[in-house]
Amino acid sequence: MGRRRKLPDASPSSSVRQRAYLYIHRKITEGELKARSALSELELARELGSSRTPVREAISQLVAEGLLEQTHGGIFVVEFTREDVLDLCELREALETYAFSKVARLGLPQSEERERLHQLVQAVLDLKEELEKSGKTALDVEGMHRFIATDFSFHALLIGLSQNVRIHKVVSETRVLMRVFLMRHKGHSVADLERIYQQHKELLEAIERQDVAATTRILSMHLQESQRERLEEFDRHKREISMKNNMPNYMEIYKPNISLS
Known part of the structure; x- marks a missing residue:
């Protein structure tokens, strides 16, 4: 007899994990989560009404797909060079x-x-x-x-x-x-x-x-x-972002010299 193929995981935990994956994926693809945005497992779990485990598994999948990156500082939406x-x-x-x-x-x-x-x-x-x-x-x-x-x-x-x-x-x-x-x-x-x-x-x-x-x-x-x-x-x-970040504060430049005397 041939090897029996392993059936896909259809457990409730798999369903919750998939829901978490789709939820985070949508936030990224629709621009709600921008490049360099930090993700919170706890906050996402609260939004989904689930434990942190399926959220963590969904994040791991998105890291593998290149949409997220995990560093010592946390989990972030990838920024392209x-x-x-x-x-x-x-x-x-x-x-x-x-x-x-x-x-x-x-x-x-x-x-x-x-x-x-x-x-x-x-x-x-x-x-x-x-x-x-x-x-x-x-x-x-x-x-x-x-x-x-x-x-x-x-x-x-x-x-x-x-x-x-x-x-x-x-x-x-x-x-x-x-x-x-x-x-x-x-x-x-x-x-x-x-x-x-x-x-x-x-x-x-x-x-x-x-x-x-x-x-x-x-x-x-x-x-x-x-x-x-x-x-x-x-x-x-990138030029627009650079100009925005380097633009001096308008109020600092044009701060009126008001004398109270």
Whole structure:
């Protein structure tokens, strides 16, 4: 007889641990907990109405996933450096290039996934047209959430078609990290959406005609531009923080010289 597979832990403690994990994860991904924010096991346990054990286990999982770091001074939300941004972008490009090239080489079958890819390409165009009609210069927060979900789904679906579960897992985790710690401070413009739409469209067309060279070239250009934008956004954000921290206190500079005599 073969080895019996161990069933997933479905105990009540597992359920509480998962709830704690999702609760903390949401606080981070939605920006409630910022980079360098300290976490308190006791406070989180109180918020969840649980003991500290499932919170501690959830924190350990988030540390392993790279969202939190544990030091002698406590537990903190990770803060990215410029080198971290470059590392993540390079890792994503290497893995997606392999996965997309494999899909192009194998061929894209007529399937629900293929139809879904075309719908996701169209969704970016729809966003662009909505933005044009609105008269706004850039997507608002809700619009950016829609774009990010669409873009993530397009790339994730193609990676999934490569049938490499490990690559899919690593790239998904990488994109979550980038989304959490490199939140955009401005939405995409009409020109941005037009460019991304064209790149997604050309990329899908190259994969459909099984042109591996074109697939690699278009994807590289697409991801290099994404990397440039991410780095520019990172640098801009750091400059803003630096200016804010170094700005002299207004009241100290302009303190009136009042004489009581």
